[in-house]
Amino acid sequence: MELESFRVGLTPTIYHIPGFITDEEQTQLLNHIYGASGSKWKTLKNRRLQNWGGMVHEKGLVPQELPSWLTKITEKIHESSGLFPSAINHVLINEYHPDQGIMPHQDGPAYFPVVAILSLGSPVVMDFSPHLRLRSSDDDVSRDQNTGAAESCVPETERDNQHSSSVLLMPRSLLIFKDEAYSDFLHGISDRPTQSYNQVVNEAEALAVSRKDGDKILHRDQTRVSLTCRLVPKVHKNLFRF
Numbered sequence: 001m002e003l004e005s006f007r008v009g010l011t012p013t014i015y016h017i018p019g020f021i022t023d024e025e026q027t028q029l030l031n032h033i034y035g036a037s038g039s040k041w042k043t044l045k046n047r048r049l050q051n052w053g054g055m056v057h058e059k060g061l062v063p064q065e066l067p068s069w070l071t072k073i074t075e076k077i078h079e080s081s082g083l084f085p086s087a088i089n090h091v092l093i094n095e096y097h098p099d100q101g102i103m104p105h106q107d108g109p110a111y112f113p114v115v116a117i118l119s120l121g122s123p124v125v126m127d128f129s130p131h132l133r134l135r136s137s138d139d140d141v142s143r144d145q146n147t148g149a150a151e152s153c154v155p156e157t158e159r160d161n162q163h164s165s166s167v168l169l170m171p172r173s174l175l176i177f178k179d180e181a182y183s184d185f186l187h188g189i190s191d192r193p194t195q196s197y198n199q200v201v202n203e204a205e206a207l208a209v210s211r212k213d214g215d216k217i218l219h220r221d222q223t224r225v226s227l228t229c230r231l232v233p234k235v236h237k238n239l240f241r242f
């Protein structure tokens with residue numbers, strides 16, 4: 001796969017790959033996700049999530065083997081992107097109803113700075129906004145303890161909305177962001193059931209969902225499920241040796 005041809009937007013480090021998996025693969029993944037035990041879901045205020053691969057702590061991963069239905073997809077991402085130095089070992093599955101989202105945040109320091117997000121179900125708009133304060137220091141950024149996934153959240157007044165950009169995440173697509181987009185930008189999804197995709201950087205995708213009347217409003221009428229695939233480089237191997 002020639003990754004460069006999937007680059008979108010002005011920042012050099014966001015890639016959007018439409019149709020990364022087939023319809024059948026999407027159905028299989030959803031069956032596995034919804035077939036998982038009910039206790040696998042953790043319910044947050046604005047979404048539900050399943051954590052696979054082990055617990056992420058600031059100091060690294062307490063690992064748990066990924067099931068084969070997930071390694072099938074993480075290996076494909078690893079091989080086709082060529083961006084991860086070793087196998088992806090952590091997958092966070094988020095579920096959003098049409099009135100749910102994720103507040104602008106930066107993924108924590110425990111992860112290798114490449115994120116691959118596979119989208120299933122309803123399309124959604126993801127916003128990237130630069131944040132200067134994050135560039136200089138992480139010290140005073142509050143941690144979102146809700147997810148246990150070491151995210152940092154920043155209040156709206158401290159975001160730079162002028163240089164923001166948005167990407168339309170279609171079902172079966174893969175979004176990859178890294179480097180600058182990882183370190184200097186916040187990413188988030190609004191909790192509005194209707195979202196404008198007038199300004200998205202992946203225009204071809206936007207055209208595909210455009211209605212004839214030119215209304216560039218996305219009506220989220222289904223649930224969206226995403227798989228956030230990452231590498232936690234530091235793994236605690238000797239779990240029982242203290």
Ligand SMILES: O=C(O)CCC(=O)C(=O)O
Nearest residue numbers: 092094102107117226228
């Ligand atoms: O659901 C998504 O597309 C984004 C998830 C995300 O940003 C995260 O899990 O850190």
Ligand SMILES: [Fe+2]
Nearest residue numbers: 105106107187
């Ligand atoms: Fe994130």
